[in-house]
Amino acid sequence: MKATSLDDIIAAISTPAGNGGIGIVRVSGNGCIDLANELFTGADLTKKESHTISFGYIKNPANNNVVDEVLVSIMRAPKTYTRDDVVEINCHGGTQACQKVLEVCVNAGARLAEQGEFTKRAFLNGRIDLTQAEAVIDIINAKTDLGRQSAVNQLEGSITKTVRDLRDTLLTAIATIEASIDYPEHDIEEETYDILRARATEILEKTQKLIDSADKGKIIREGISTVILGKPNVGKSSLLNYLLDEERAIVTDIPGTTRDTVEEFINIGGVPVKIVDTAGIRETHDTVEKIGVEKSKEYANKADLILMMADTSRSITDEDRQILDIIRNKKAIVILNKIDLPKEIDINEICDIVSKENIISVSAKDGTGMEELTKRLKEMFFGGEIELNNDILISNVRHQNSLFAAKNSLIKAIETINMCMPVDFVSMDLTEAYNHFGEITGDSVDDELLDRIFSQFCLGK
Amino acid sequence: MTAYLADECDVIVVGAGHAGCEAAMAAARLGFKTIVFAINLDSIAMMPCNPSIGGSSKGHLVREIDALGGEMGKNIDKTYIQTKMLNTGKGPAVYSLRAQADKNRYKDTMKQTMEQIPNLIIRQGEVTKLLTEGGAVSGVETSSGAMYKAKSVVLAAGTYLKARCLYGETIIESGPNGLKAATELSQSLMENGINLYRFKTGTPARIDSKTVDYSKMQIQHGDKDIVPFSFENKAEDIAREQVPCYLTYTNEKTHEIIKANLHRSPLYAGVIEGTGPRYCPSIEDKVVRFADKLQHQIFIEPEGENTNELYVQGMSSSLPEEVQVALYRTVPGLENCQFMRTAYAIEYDCIDATQLKLSLEFKAVRGLFGAGQFNGTSGYEEAAAQGLIAGINAVMYIKGEEPVILDRSDAYIGVLIDDIVTKGSKEPYRMMTSRAEYRLLLRQDNADQRLTPLGYKIGLISEERYQKFVEKERLVAEEKARINNTVVTPKEEVQQFLNENRSTPLKSGAKLCDLLKRPELSYEQLAVIDTKRPQLEREVWEQAALQIKYEGYIKQQLNQVEQFKKLEKRLLPENIDYSEVRGLRIEAMQKLNNIKPLSIGHASRIAGVSPADISVLLIHLEQLKGRHNG
Numbered sequence A: 001m002k003a004t005s006l007d008d009i010i011a012a013i014s015t016p017a018g019n020g021g022i023g024i025v026r027v028s029g030n031g032c033i034d035l036a037n038e039l040f041t042g043a044d045l046t047k048k049e050s051h052t053i054s055f056g057y058i059k060n061p062a063n064n065n066v067v068d069e070v071l072v073s074i075m076r077a078p079k080t081y082t083r084d085d086v087v088e089i090n091c092h093g094g095t096q097a098c099q100k101v102l103e104v105c106v107n108a109g110a111r112l113a114e115q116g117e118f119t120k121r122a123f124l125n126g127r128i129d130l131t132q133a134e135a136v137i138d139i140i141n142a143k144t145d146l147g148r149q150s151a152v153n154q155l156e157g158s159i160t161k162t163v164r165d166l167r168d169t170l171l172t173a174i175a176t177i178e179a180s181i182d183y184p185e186h187d188i189e190e191e192t193y194d195i196l197r198a199r200a201t202e203i204l205e206k207t208q209k210l211i212d213s214a215d216k217g218k219i220i221r222e223g224i225s226t227v228i229l230g231k232p233n234v235g236k237s238s239l240l241n242y243l244l245d246e247e248r249a250i251v252t253d254i255p256g257t258t259r260d261t262v263e264e265f266i267n268i269g270g271v272p273v274k275i276v277d278t279a280g281i282r283e284t285h286d287t288v289e290k291i292g293v294e295k296s297k298e299y300a301n302k303a304d305l306i307l308m309m310a311d312t313s314r315s316i317t318d319e320d321r322q323i324l325d326i327i328r329n330k331k332a333i334v335i336l337n338k339i340d341l342p343k344e345i346d347i348n349e350i351c352d353i354v355s356k357e358n359i360i361s362v363s364a365k366d367g368t369g370m371e372e373l374t375k376r377l378k379e380m381f382f383g384g385e386i387e388l389n390n391d392i393l394i395s396n397v398r399h400q401n402s403l404f405a406a407k408n409s410l411i412k413a414i415e416t417i418n419m420c421m422p423v424d425f426v427s428m429d430l431t432e433a434y435n436h437f438g439e440i441t442g443d444s445v446d447d448e449l450l451d452r453i454f455s456q457f458c459l460g461k
Numbered sequence B: 001m002t003a004y005l006a007d008e009c010d011v012i013v014v015g016a017g018h019a020g021c022e023a024a025m026a027a028a029r030l031g032f033k034t035i036v037f038a039i040n041l042d043s044i045a046m047m048p049c050n051p052s053i054g055g056s057s058k059g060h061l062v063r064e065i066d067a068l069g070g071e072m073g074k075n076i077d078k079t080y081i082q083t084k085m086l087n088t089g090k091g092p093a094v095y096s097l098r099a100q101a102d103k104n105r106y107k108d109t110m111k112q113t114m115e116q117i118p119n120l121i122i123r124q125g126e127v128t129k130l131l132t133e134g135g136a137v138s139g140v141e142t143s144s145g146a147m148y149k150a151k152s153v154v155l156a157a158g159t160y161l162k163a164r165c166l167y168g169e170t171i172i173e174s175g176p177n178g179l180k181a182a183t184e185l186s187q188s189l190m191e192n193g194i195n196l197y198r199f200k201t202g203t204p205a206r207i208d209s210k211t212v213d214y215s216k217m218q219i220q221h222g223d224k225d226i227v228p229f230s231f232e233n234k235a236e237d238i239a240r241e242q243v244p245c246y247l248t249y250t251n252e253k254t255h256e257i258i259k260a261n262l263h264r265s266p267l268y269a270g271v272i273e274g275t276g277p278r279y280c281p282s283i284e285d286k287v288v289r290f291a292d293k294l295q296h297q298i299f300i301e302p303e304g305e306n307t308n309e310l311y312v313q314g315m316s317s318s319l320p321e322e323v324q325v326a327l328y329r330t331v332p333g334l335e336n337c338q339f340m341r342t343a344y345a346i347e348y349d350c351i352d353a354t355q356l357k358l359s360l361e362f363k364a365v366r367g368l369f370g371a372g373q374f375n376g377t378s379g380y381e382e383a384a385a386q387g388l389i390a391g392i393n394a395v396m397y398i399k400g401e402e403p404v405i406l407d408r409s410d411a412y413i414g415v416l417i418d419d420i421v422t423k424g425s426k427e428p429y430r431m432m433t434s435r436a437e438y439r440l441l442l443r444q445d446n447a448d449q450r451l452t453p454l455g456y457k458i459g460l461i462s463e464e465r466y467q468k469f470v471e472k473e474r475l476v477a478e479e480k481a482r483i484n485n486t487v488v489t490p491k492e493e494v495q496q497f498l499n500e501n502r503s504t505p506l507k508s509g510a511k512l513c514d515l516l517k518r519p520e521l522s523y524e525q526l527a528v529i530d531t532k533r534p535q536l537e538r539e540v541w542e543q544a545a546l547q548i549k550y551e552g553y554i555k556q557q558l559n560q561v562e563q564f565k566k567l568e569k570r571l572l573p574e575n576i577d578y579s580e581v582r583g584l585r586i587e588a589m590q591k592l593n594n595i596k597p598l599s600i601g602h603a604s605r606i607a608g609v610s611p612a613d614i615s616v617l618l619i620h621l622e623q624l625k626g627r628h629n630g
Helices: A032-039 A095-107 A117-124 A130-141 A150-182 A193-216 A236-245 A278-283 A287-302 A318-327 A348-353 A370-382 A397-418 A423-441 A445-456 B018-029 B058-068 B072-079 B103-115 B185-191 B252-264 B283-289 B321-328 B380-399 B412-423 B447-458 B463-485 B492-500 B512-516 B538-549 B551-568 B586-595 B600-604 B611-629
Strands: A010-013 A022-028 A052-060 A065-075 A086-092 A224-230 A264-268 A271-275 A305-311 A332-337 A359-361 B004-014 B034-038 B052-054 B080-086 B096-101 B120-124 B127-133 B136-142 B146-155 B164-167 B170-172 B196-203 B206-208 B218-220 B245-249 B297-302 B309-313 B339-341 B344-351 B368-370
Touching: A010 A095, A010 A117, A022 A032, A022 A095, A022 A117, A032 A052, A032 A065, A032 A086, A032 A095, A052 A095, A065 A095, A086 A095, A117 B611, A150 A193, A150 A423, A150 A445, A193 A397, A193 A423, A224 A236, A224 A287, A224 A318, A236 A305, A236 A332, A264 A370, A287 A318, A305 A318, A318 A348, A332 A348, A332 A370, A359 A370, A397 A423, B004 B018, B004 B136, B004 B380, B018 B034, B018 B103, B018 B120, B018 B146, B018 B380, B052 B058, B052 B072, B052 B380, B058 B072, B058 B096, B058 B380, B058 B412, B058 B447, B072 B080, B072 B096, B072 B103, B072 B380, B096 B103, B103 B120, B127 B146, B127 B185, B146 B380, B185 B196, B252 B283, B252 B321, B321 B339, B368 B380, B380 B412, B447 B463, B463 B512, B463 B538, B512 B538, B538 B551, B551 B600, B586 B600, B586 B611, B600 B611
Parallel strands: A224 A271, A224 A305, A305 A332, A332 A359, B004 B034, B004 B146, B034 B120, B146 B368
Antiparallel strands: A010 A022, A022 A086, A052 A065, A065 A086, A264 A271, B052 B096, B080 B096, B127 B136, B136 B146, B164 B170, B164 B344, B196 B344, B206 B309, B206 B339, B218 B245, B245 B297, B297 B309
């Protein structure tokens, strides 16, 4: 089954990313006014006339917390951009507020709009002139995200793999139920409700993790949060400069962050990396001294990855030991800088803390060893060693929608199991979840199920 | 041989198996002169494999055939010897009726019924040629040179086209059961641009009941409370004494014999070219593919009351005859069994059904329809379902009216036809409940609700039957309203009843319908506290109770169907050249040009057509509309 729908509720942030005075979340489709009304306190939107604006609050129905103070415009079909009902929620500027409002809309049943989808609907509903049709096709065929580079593509590969694993677990459960239904006379060992519940719950949790990573959309905006630690004069700023001077340095500062804790977003061999506190590294030459051990610890705790720098031309000091203590049991690479100078360091103490493959010798001055660093970074990232918020990133809107839908089906499945409904109902919900996962991997459904049934069970007359 | 004009008619049906019978009867009952050909009239409605009708999802098909005005349900109700409702613990959508048939009575009764139909001519003969004029079918010719002119032709040749039966080194050029194969028609079809494929299937041996020791097997009885297949029959009218089946198992000795002789199986020796179904594996397939399984189930099913022949379900094989006998005799109870018919594999020509439209009409030849195993399916019920639709649409074609097309939310028949026409099949296609995405709506109990109004409109349901149906619907609605409006107060006997049934006691008054929705309570149990309940027929209260009990789930599927229908309603013109649609990917373009889908929804089910392609199609449709209006 494919997710194509003509008038379900779609939602998106319609203002450009970045800091603005306001941000607008646009919602369109059959029932979108009712949906907005459920989230809104301030007025009964269902009774408002078309093309009016109401002041109030968007609340999260799950906990009744206020998400943002907003102005909501109601535009009823057909005189709207899409010719369906449209609601526009004017939030406070900045990505945060809009993102949160969008999130509650999606939790309430809206689907994230795909690239160009409002325009597509406008066209399909006859709102836009025929001459614009080709432009719409171009939008549809364009890559979904501008930032889609090799890193993103590789990531999609790993998403697909994760989702395939989830589907596989589901398929086993479904196949067992379906085989027992389609071959009632065969002695098939059925899974108990306890096992089914455990399976569904496990998959639900994993799905939630995927969704969490999608929420942050980290891949585009943030990258691996990385902190560079090292005692004074080990070459932190040389390393930073080396990395930034390269062509691969992309993206400027991050919206929403203040100037004084600047983060740089760079692309190292296809791995998106966000370096924390670059200002600190640049302005002073004694980071640890300045920000103190406590602050370093704090950064290190928040970071996905720590790059510790040490100086090969000097022996290990107490300062180094303090940092080594911080990186104990964390994802860290120790960079031994200045290999162009005579070697004084004894690395045994370092080897106690980090494994050998994570100790890399470089010369930040002439770039020696940087390739190896890049290679190691890639291995850690794509090999799944570095966990970003524990998981893979979802950047594709269609994938996000499918994950949301799969999650809802799994919740329903667990409810059905808890009510002790007959297996058929359980299978229905599980199959729905399975189909939604299939939308991500692009695999066809029924063939797989039959393949599984007939490979798992010996059936037939 | 000189050809001569033998007769003229409206519809010709080639083949009188389960598809051909339904097609011929439907066309004739709709008032059109119909001739049905069988290679041998003694094989009309013959069951060459298992002696049963129905089962999971197949039972649904039979109920649907009946609801539309077909014959299969009525015929099995007249000739069953055991019946069972399967899956009763697994949810209402998958309840499935299955009956053991008396094979001989089944086919004789069907033939008699057909003989009573005024417009129906039954003729023994082998059709050898398809006659066409200007891209449309014009009739057929038989092996005796007789030409029969017709406006429409339904091909329901089953497994007879270039059939050959095999076991061990033995190869017999024949159709099933030693009947003559149809050796010439394939060539004529190919000359008319129809592509043929080769499929295979198989059947177990038949053994003599008097040589079987039943004491070593488990007896399997039918249900006490029976449910008829036909909505027109009442349980009490068709009640009868039932005949048991038996269950036994293979063992390691059986498997050893098979493994030692595998090289002599034509399938493993590479003699068989055809593709066989995974769901109908031979015993040697099972032993090879599931090597760790120490035993396999074997069901012993009588072929009828007036015969000693027993069908050995689970033991289909194409091993040499003497190996078959030896391996059968390793099974408890069959130690001394005598073979009456040898198991065999059969290979035959069939089509890839993507050559058909959803109406089952060939895209290449106007007025020519395909149905049944010939279309690449397997199973009596699947065949009958297609036969009925092909017969109806042959008539619609002659009348110049829109064909009858059931969609995936209407019926299993719709799922079946949509699947084979849209996706084709690499193996004989078997209906399964898992193929129906809206199966909670496509229950066997509500087939009449779904299809009888349509059958009435087509003309296969009599006025009298239709009025009965309308009355039943009225009673169901009335009982539903009563259950929805009845208030139950938390008085002592109610609380006691709830306690006894491990259900939470009431805190305040509740609707009867809310209690019925509790998984642990049934309509029957609620009788204790539902004292003002009216006397109703079982099928009425069952229907009312079911619709209320599963309301939430049913609504959920209805919502999905609503979405589905929106896309089904966006029709694609038949003459679109998809290679000229800008923005489609090449693979999608080719697939679309081949299948020529009826609607956007239909297109979205074609493998290789992506959501982006669908968006492009939607936009293209709009453009066409704009051009048309402008």
